[in-house]
Amino acid sequence: MTSVSVKKALRTAMKIALPESELPILVPVKPKFRAGTFTWSKNDDVVADPVRQLTQRDLDAYMDPGLRNDLVAMYLPAEYPDVKVLGLVLAIAKELRRGRFDDAQAALNAFVQGSVADPTISAAEHLAWILNAEISKASPIVWQPDGSSQFAFGLYCEDVGTALFLLALQRVGVGRIGRCQGCGEVMIADRTSKRFHDAKCRVRAFMRRRAEEKRRTSRQKGKVN
Numbered sequence: 001m002t003s004v005s006v007k008k009a010l011r012t013a014m015k016i017a018l019p020e021s022e023l024p025i026l027v028p029v030k031p032k033f034r035a036g037t038f039t040w041s042k043n044d045d046v047v048a049d050p051v052r053q054l055t056q057r058d059l060d061a062y063m064d065p066g067l068r069n070d071l072v073a074m075y076l077p078a079e080y081p082d083v084k085v086l087g088l089v090l091a092i093a094k095e096l097r098r099g100r101f102d103d104a105q106a107a108l109n110a111f112v113q114g115s116v117a118d119p120t121i122s123a124a125e126h127l128a129w130i131l132n133a134e135i136s137k138a139s140p141i142v143w144q145p146d147g148s149s150q151f152a153f154g155l156y157c158e159d160v161g162t163a164l165f166l167l168a169l170q171r172v173g174v175g176r177i178g179r180c181q182g183c184g185e186v187m188i189a190d191r192t193s194k195r196f197h198d199a200k201c202r203v204r205a206f207m208r209r210r211a212e213e214k215r216r217t218s219r220q221k222g223k224v225n
């Protein structure tokens with residue numbers, strides 16, 4: 001019985017965690033374009049700010065040079081992500097959708113190489129860090145959608161740029177990105193059980209494990225003698 005309720009709780013938690021569908025991505029907007037109210041305290045004053053949901057369609061509009069200015073005009077002045085950087089993330093999503101995993105891997109490599117590497121951490125750690133630098137300013141809020149008497153959960157992004165990046169990452173699916181256990185580099189996981197880039201990385205991990213085991217046994221033998 002317990003396991004059933006735990007499963008149910010997990011399912012509910014996952015529903016809440018899904019951005020956009022269950023948790024709308026909200027950004028401050030000019031009053032004319034409002035879709036609801038976010039009441040919070042700013043500089044010790046309680047303010048009711050107009051907000052609007054940003055969807056995948058808005059992301060497409062932002063990537064379209066003909067529509068970008070119309071989109072930007074709706075929102076308050078904000079920092080926007082580099083179109084080139086955002087384009088690389090979207091290229092990963094596009095290739096994944098087409099089932100071209102090698103091209104998705106190439107787009108992921110280009111995205112990672114485009115940022116300044118820190119030699120003290122692995123490529124996968126570096127990637128997780130730059131993704132979090134883009135999206136960690138989002139926070140869960142309670143808002144009031146216009147025309148509804150009920151409150152609702154939302155994911156508030158003070159910057160439209162944060163929201164756009166979140167949408168791009170959502171299109172890729174973070175579960176499609178992983179760390180190869182052979183070489184430690186980032187990899188596209190075309191299935192959840194994938195642990196290595198390819199057979200070469202699998203063999204490399206196997207050889208390393210065997211070498212470690214050998215070292216351990218020879219150390220133990222050394223102790224006995």
Ligand SMILES: [Zn+2]
Binds near residue numbers: 197
């Ligand atoms: Zn590898």
